[in-house]
Amino acid sequence: MAYVKLGKVNEIPEGSGKMYEIDDRWIGVFNVNGELNAIDDICSHQEAFLHEGELDNYEIECNAHGAKFDIRTGKVCNGPAVTPIQSYSVRIVKGSFEVNI
Numbered sequence: 001m002a003y004v005k006l007g008k009v010n011e012i013p014e015g016s017g018k019m020y021e022i023d024d025r026w027i028g029v030f031n032v033n034g035e036l037n038a039i040d041d042i043c044s045h046q047e048a049f050l051h052e053g054e055l056d057n058y059e060i061e062c063n064a065h066g067a068k069f070d071i072r073t074g075k076v077c078n079g080p081a082v083t084p085i086q087s088y089s090v091r092i093v094k095g096s097f098e099v100n101i
């Protein structure tokens, strides 16, 4: 794994998420109170994009069927999904952010 620059911190407004594509992966990056967290953007239930869902503090709710995941760990907080999703470390370097993928 290595840190890869994905974008600028100011591209993601607080309380929202944005999807970035790299190496055939879709990574959702979410801003909660200025802290960035990154997870695979594909729901483990039926493959909807998670960044399009509702972000409530550290939980993202999939807008397809309501599964919830913790954006810090990828852990399932609420079904119907049962499989956790991959989370990634994020670091900020001079106004940009890098994700360890």
Ligand code: FES
Pocket (backbone or CB within 6 Å): 043, 044, 045, 046, 047, 048, 062, 063, 064, 065, 066, 067, 079, 080, 081
């Ligand atoms: S696709 Fe996300 S809950 Fe069904």
